Amino acid sequence: MLRKIILTFCLSLILIIDAGTVSAAEYKLSVFNFVTRNLESSGLGTTVTNSLISTLKTEPSISLLDRKDLETFLSLNDLQQNDQLDNVVNIGTRLGLDFIIVGSVEKRGSAINVNCSMYQIERKKEVYNTRVRAMGEAALSPEIAKLGSAIIAVLNKEGVAGADTGRDKSANSTPVNFQKIPGNKKITLRWQDSPGFKAAGFEVYRALNKNGPFAMIGQTDRAEYVDQDVENNTVYFYKVRAFDKLSRQGEFTEVLSASPDFAPNPPIIFKTEGRARSVLIVWVPSPSKSMDNSALAGYKVYRSKTEDGIYQEISRLAVRDLSGNGDGKIYYRDKELTDGTTFFYRVVAFNEKNIESELCHPVKGATLPVIKAVGVQNDLIREVILKWAGVQSPFVAGYNIYRSLKKDGGFARIKKINAAEVTENFSYSDLDGLGDKTNYYYYVTLEDDLGIETGPSPVSMAVTRGIPPPPEKFAARGGLVKKIELTWMAAKQEEVLGYNIYWSPDKKEKYVLLKKISGRENNTYLDDSRGYNKLEDNKTYYYLLTAYNKVDAESIQAEASATTKPRPQKPAGLKGISLQVKEVPLEWQANPEKDISVYYIYRSGSAKDDFDYIAKAEKAAYIDKNLKDGFTYRYRIQAEDKDGLLSDYSEIISVKTKPRPSSPQSVAGRYEGGKAMLSWAANKESDIDHYIVYEKGFMSADKIAEVKTTSYDDVTIAKGKNKTYIITAVDKSGLESEKSEEITVSAK
Numbered sequence: 001m002l003r004k005i006i007l008t009f010c011l012s013l014i015l016i017i018d019a020g021t022v023s024a025a026e027y028k029l030s031v032f033n034f035v036t037r038n039l040e041s042s043g044l045g046t047t048v049t050n051s052l053i054s055t056l057k058t059e060p061s062i063s064l065l066d067r068k069d070l071e072t073f074l075s076l077n078d079l080q081q082n083d084q085l086d087n088v089v090n091i092g093t094r095l096g097l098d099f100i101i102v103g104s105v106e107k108r109g110s111a112i113n114v115n116c117s118m119y120q121i122e123r124k125k126e127v128y129n130t131r132v133r134a135m136g137e138a139a140l141s142p143e144i145a146k147l148g149s150a151i152i153a154v155l156n157k158e159g160v161a162g163a164d165t166g167r168d169k170s171a172n173s174t175p176v177n178f179q180k181i182p183g184n185k186k187i188t189l190r191w192q193d194s195p196g197f198k199a200a201g202f203e204v205y206r207a208l209n210k211n212g213p214f215a216m217i218g219q220t221d222r223a224e225y226v227d228q229d230v231e232n233n234t235v236y237f238y239k240v241r242a243f244d245k246l247s248r249q250g251e252f253t254e255v256l257s258a259s260p261d262f263a264p265n266p267p268i269i270f271k272t273e274g275r276a277r278s279v280l281i282v283w284v285p286s287p288s289k290s291m292d293n294s295a296l297a298g299y300k301v302y303r304s305k306t307e308d309g310i311y312q313e314i315s316r317l318a319v320r321d322l323s324g325n326g327d328g329k330i331y332y333r334d335k336e337l338t339d340g341t342t343f344f345y346r347v348v349a350f351n352e353k354n355i356e357s358e359l360c361h362p363v364k365g366a367t368l369p370v371i372k373a374v375g376v377q378n379d380l381i382r383e384v385i386l387k388w389a390g391v392q393s394p395f396v397a398g399y400n401i402y403r404s405l406k407k408d409g410g411f412a413r414i415k416k417i418n419a420a421e422v423t424e425n426f427s428y429s430d431l432d433g434l435g436d437k438t439n440y441y442y443y444v445t446l447e448d449d450l451g452i453e454t455g456p457s458p459v460s461m462a463v464t465r466g467i468p469p470p471p472e473k474f475a476a477r478g479g480l481v482k483k484i485e486l487t488w489m490a491a492k493q494e495e496v497l498g499y500n501i502y503w504s505p506d507k508k509e510k511y512v513l514l515k516k517i518s519g520r521e522n523n524t525y526l527d528d529s530r531g532y533n534k535l536e537d538n539k540t541y542y543y544l545l546t547a548y549n550k551v552d553a554e555s556i557q558a559e560a561s562a563t564t565k566p567r568p569q570k571p572a573g574l575k576g577i578s579l580q581v582k583e584v585p586l587e588w589q590a591n592p593e594k595d596i597s598v599y600y601i602y603r604s605g606s607a608k609d610d611f612d613y614i615a616k617a618e619k620a621a622y623i624d625k626n627l628k629d630g631f632t633y634r635y636r637i638q639a640e641d642k643d644g645l646l647s648d649y650s651e652i653i654s655v656k657t658k659p660r661p662s663s664p665q666s667v668a669g670r671y672e673g674g675k676a677m678l679s680w681a682a683n684k685e686s687d688i689d690h691y692i693v694y695e696k697g698f699m700s701a702d703k704i705a706e707v708k709t710t711s712y713d714d715v716t717i718a719k720g721k722n723k724t725y726i727i728t729a730v731d732k733s734g735l736e737s738e739k740s741e742e743i744t745v746s747a748k
Contacts, residue, residue, distance in 0.1 A: 027155055029056065029099045030065040030092070032081040034114070037106035037335065044105045044140070048114055051141050052101070055148025061156060065095065078409065083117065083336075085124065092121035099127075101151065104336070109321040110136045115336075116147060118154070120195060127195025128154050130177055133316060157194060157251075173197045173242045173250030175223070179313075180238060180256045183356050184263035184292070186228045189238055190310065191253065193223060199242035203249070207237045210255055214239060224310045235259045262292040264349035266357040267299060270329055272345065272365030275395045275448040277455075278335045279365035283347050284328060286357075294351035298322075301332055302346045307362050311346050339454045340369030368393060371444045371457035381495065382434040382551045384462040387427045388444055390419070397449045401428055404441045407459055411443065436553050437466035468496050468547040468555040476543055478562030481643045482535045483528035486560065488545055490523040495549045501525060502544040507561070511544050537645055538566030568593050568639040568647035571620075576635060576655035581733045584633055584655045587621040595642040602649070604634040611636060629735060630659025661685050661729040661737035664710075669725060669745040676714040676745040680727050687732045694726040696742060701726055714745075722746045 031053050034045040056062050074080065079091055083102040092100045103116040111133060118128040132147050134140040157174050175191040182188075193199055204225045205214040214237070218225060230236055236259070239252045265286035273280040281301060298318040302311035315332060322330060337343070343366070346359040368391060377385035386401065396419045402411040414432055434440065440463075443456035469491065477485040486501065498518040502511035515525060527543075528535060535541070540563040546554040573589035586601065601622050602611035611634070615622060627633065634654050639647040666681040678693065693712045694701040705712055717723050727740040 027061060027098045028063045028065070028096060029101065029155075030070055030095065030097055031056070032083070032088075032100060032102045034103045034105050034116075035082075037104050038108075041105045041107040041112070044107060044112065044137070047137075047140065048103070048105050048144055051144040052116075052148050052151075055145050056151065059152045059155075062152070065097065070095075085119065085126070088119045089121055089124045092119070097121050099155070111318060111321050112137065112140055113315070114140075114144070114147070116151075118151060118195075123196065128176065129192075131314070154195065173199060173244065175199070175202065175240050175242055175253050178240060178253040178256060180258040181356050182258040182260050182354065183358065185230060185232055185260055186226055187230055187236060187238070187258045187260055188356075189225045189227065189240065189256075190312070191223050191240055194242070194250075197242070197250075199250075200245045200247075202240050202242050205239050205241075205252070208235070210237050210257065222310055230260050232261045233259060261353055261355045262290070262294070263355045264292050264294075264296055264351055264357045265290045266360040267330070267347050267349055269345065269347060269360055269363040272363055273395060274366045274368060274393070275450060276368045276446055276452040277337050277339060278333050278450075278452065279337065279343060279345070279367060281332050281334065281345050281347065281363075281365065282329050283360070284330070285349070290357075292351055292355070294353055294355070297350055297352045297354070299330065299332075300348050300350060300356065301334070302348070302359060303334065304344045304346075304362075305342075307344045307364070309344070311344075311359065311362075334365075337367045339367055342366040368396065368446050368448060368454050370454050371399075371446065374442055374444050374457050374460040376442065376460050376462035378463050379465045381465050381549050382431065382436065382553060384430045384434065384440055384442070384464065385427060386430065386442055386444070386460075386462075387425070388457065390422070390426045391446055395448045396446055397451075398447045399426060400445045400447055400453060401430070402443050402445070402456065403430065405439070407441050407461065411441070411456075416447070434464050436464060438464050440464070465495075467553050468549050469493060470556040471499060471545050471547050471558045474543075474545045474558035474560045476541070476560040476562035478540075479565050481565045481645065482537065483526055484535065484541055484543075484562045484564060486525045486527060486543060486545070488523050488558070490521050491547050494520070496520045496547045497550055498522070498548055500546045500548055500554060501527075502546075502557075503527070504542045505539075507542045511542070514543075535564050537564055539564050565643065565645065567645045568596055568641050570648035571599060571637050571639050571650040574635065574637060574650045574653050576653055578656045579658040581658045581735065582627050582629065583623055583625040584627060584635070584657065585621075585623045586635060586637075586655075588637060588650065590620040591639045591647070593639075593641055596639050597642045598640050600638045600640065600646075602636050602638070605631065607634075627657045629657055632656040658733060658735065660735045661688060661731050663738040664691060664727040664729050664740040667725075667727050667740045667743045669743045671717065671745050671747045674715065674719070674747075676717040676723060676725070676747065677711070678714065678725055678727070678743065678745070679711040680740065682710050683729045683737070685729070685731055688729050689732045690730050692728045692730060692736065694728070694739065696724040696726055701739070706730075717745065717747045719747050 031049055034048045036042055036045045056064055088100050099118055099120055101118050103114060106113045114132040116130050117126050120127045132143045134143040154176055174194050176194055177192045179190045180187060201219055201221045203216050204218045206217045207214040217227060235257055237255050237257050239255050241252045242250045265288050267283045267285050270282045270284055296319055300313050301315040303314045304311040314334060317332060342364060344362045344364055346362050348359055349357045371388050375387040398419050399417045400413050401415040403414045404411040415428055417428060439461055441459050441461050443459050445453040445456055447453045472489040474488040500513060501515045503514040504511040540561055542561045544557040544559055546557050548554050568591050571588050571591060575587060577585045598616045598618055600613060601615045603614045604611045632654055634652050636649045636652045638649050661683055664680040664683060669676055669678045690706050690708050692703055693705040695704045722744055724742050724744045726742055729737040
C-alpha cells in the first residue's frame with residue numbers, strides 16, 4: 001500500500017513538472033490504445049496507436065503524455081483505457097489533459113477501417129470524429145499519418161480550444177471534416193461544426209478553377225448542401241465558411257473538387273434488426289436499369305438520429321469485399337452504438353468513378369435498450385432476490401446478472417438466464433457465497449443472439465440479514481463428577497434453528513466443536529465425555545455457545561466455564577510404628593473432604609512398587625497383623641469419596657517388624673560326673689527371657705529344658721551313649737531365635 005502511494009505521488013509529480021516545463025506547448029494530449037474489433041485486426045490496434053503518436057510528436061504545439069506514465073497511472077488507480085465518455089473525462093481530468101484520442105480498428109478482407117474520436121476534457125464532449133480506410137496493411141501507415149495531420153490541423157484551428165489552452169475560444173469557426181459526394185447531376189457537400197463553436201449558418205462557394213474566382217451559391221443552417229445546378233463530366237471546386245449570430249464570418253475550409261456523372265440507382269433496404277449495441281441493415285440492389293454504364297464499385301451506409309436529419313457516412317463497402325448468404329441480399333452491421341437508441345439509415349450505391357446514387361428511402365433501426373430498473377428484496381439470510389422487466393425482442397438471448405461489493409466497480413457476472421426459459425416476471429435468487437449483513441450491488445444486462453451485451457441497468461443495492469442474535473444467559477454448572485451441565489435461554493427468533501457448542505481445555509487455545517444441537521427450543525446439554533473418555537477430575541473446561549440459522553451462519557459467541565469435582569487430596573501424615581511383633585500399626589491425617597467414605601491400604605514386601613491391596617479403613621488408622629519377624633514393609637494409602645473418586649496415593653513409608661533374637665553362639669558341651677554339661681554365650685539382646693535346650697533325634701528335635709542361665713546339665717544321658725543338643729534364645733515378646741549350631745556330647 002505504501003509503495004502504491006509513493007508511486008502515485010511520484011507519477012503526479014512527474015505530470016505536474018511536465019505541465020510546468022512545456023510552457024511552449026498549447027495542448028496536453030494522450031492517445032489511448034486503439035481497440036481491435038475482430039480477430040483479423042489482431043495487432044493492428046498497437047500499429048495504429050504507435051503510428052498516430054509518432055505523427056503527433058512532430059507537432060510542437062502538442063505535449064503528449066508518455067505511454068509508460070499513462071499505463072502506470074491507470075494501473076495504480078484500477079482504471080482502463082476505453083472510449084466511454086465518462087471514463088475518458090475522469091482520466092483526462094485527473095491527469096490534467098486537454099484532449100484524449102480514442103479509436104478502434106476493424107479488418108474485413110484487405111480493407112482496414114479505423115474509427116477515431118477526439119474528446120475535449122474540460123467540455124466533456126467529442127470534438128472530432130472521423131473514419132480512415134486503408135486497403136492492406138502496407139497502405140495503413142500513410143493513412144494514419146494523414147489522420148495525425150488532420151488532428152493537428154483541427155487542434156491548431158482556434159475554435160477547438162474550448163478548454164483553457166491559452167487560445168481565443170471564440171475565434172475558431174472553420175468547419176471541419178469537409179467532404180464532397182458527386183452524383184448524377186448533383187454534388188452533395190457535408191461538413192461538421194468546428195469543435196467548440198456553434199455556427200448560426202454556413203456559406204457555400206463554388207468555382208470552376210481551384211484558384212477561383214469563387215462565388216457564393218447558397219446559405220444553409222445545416223452542415224450539408226446539395227448543389228444540383230451542375231452538369232455531368234464537369235469539375236467544380238467548393239469551399240465553405242461559417243458565420244455566427246452577429247454575421248461574423250470565419251475562415252474557409254480547404255478547397256475540394258468534384259465532378260458529377262451518371263450514377264447507379266439507389267439500393268432498397270430490405271429490413272433492419274436491432275440488437276445489443278448494433279443494428280443489422282439488409283438491402284438489395286435496385287432492380288431498375290441505370291443510365292450509368294460504369295461498374296458498380298460498392299455501397300455506402302449513411303446514418304442519422306432523425307429521419308429528416310443530416311445523414312453521415314458510417315461505412316464504405318467495396319463490392320470485392322462483400323460476401324453474401326447466397327440470397328442476393330447485402331448485410332452490414334452497425335456496431336458500437338448506444339443502447340436503446342433509434343437511428344435512421346440510408347444506403348447509396350457508387351460506381352468505379354466514385355459517383356454515388358441517390359440516398360435510398362430511410363429505414364428505422366433501434367438498438368436493444370438497457371434494463372430500466374432492478375428490484376431487490378433485502379434482509380434475507382445470505383440471499384438476495386432480484387426482479388426486473390424483460391425486453392420483448394426475438395433477438396434477446398438472455399440476461400446477465402452482475403454483482404459487486406462496491407457501487408462503482410469490481411462487478412463480475414454471476415449468472416446468465418436464458419430468455420427462452422421465461423417470458424415475464426424475470427427474477428433470480430442469488431445464493432452464491434453471500435455473507436451476513438453485507439451490502440451487495442447488482443446490475444443486469446441484455447445479451448443478444450450474437451453474444452453481445454447491452455450496457456448495465458442502474459445499479460441496485462441489497463443488504464443481507466445479519467447473523468442470529470447471541471444466546472442469552474449461557475451458564476456452566478461445575479462441581480459434578482466427571483461432567484458439566486450447560487444451560488441457556490432458548491432463542492425467540494424463528495430464524496434460529498439450533499446451537500453449536502465449542503470447548504477448549506484452555507481459554508486461550510483453539511476451541512473445537514463439541515456438539516451441534518438441532519432445535520431452537522433445546523436449551524440444555526450435559527457434557528460428560530470426550531469420545532470414550534470421561535471428563536477429567538478437578539478440570540476447568542471452557543465453552544462457547546452460538547446460535548445458527550438455515551445456512552449455518554453463527555451468532556456472536558457466548559462464553560462460560562466450569563470445573564469438574566476434584567478428586568480427594570492424597571492422604572497426608574502416614575506413619576507406622578516399627579519393631580512391633582508380627583504387626584505394623586498405621587495412622588495418618590484424616591482428609592479435609594467431608595465426603596470421604598473409605599481409605600484403601602496397600603503394602604509391598606520389596607523395594608519395588610509392586611503394592612498389593614490389603615485392607616480398607618473408615619478411619620485414619622489401621623493395624624497390619626500376622627507379619628514376618630524382622631521384615632521391612634512399605635505402605636501407601638488412598639482415599640475415596642462417596643462419589644467413588646479416588647485420591648492419589650499417599651507418600652510411601654517403610655516399617656520394620658521386631659526381629660527374632662539371634663541364635664546362641666559359642667555352644668560347648670562335655671561329659672563329666674555322669675552328666676552332659678552344656679554352656680553357651682549370653683545373647684546380646686537386652687530382652688532375652690530364657691533359652692530352650694533341644695535334643696536332636698533321628699527325624700526331629702525335642703525340647704528338653706528352658707533355662708534362664710547360659711548353661712544346662714543333662715543327667716539323663718546314658719553311659720556309653722552320645723547325645724546331640726541345639727540351643728535357642730527366647731525374648732520377652734516370645735520370639736524364638738534360630739537354632740544354634742549342634743553340639744554332640746559322648747558319655748563314654
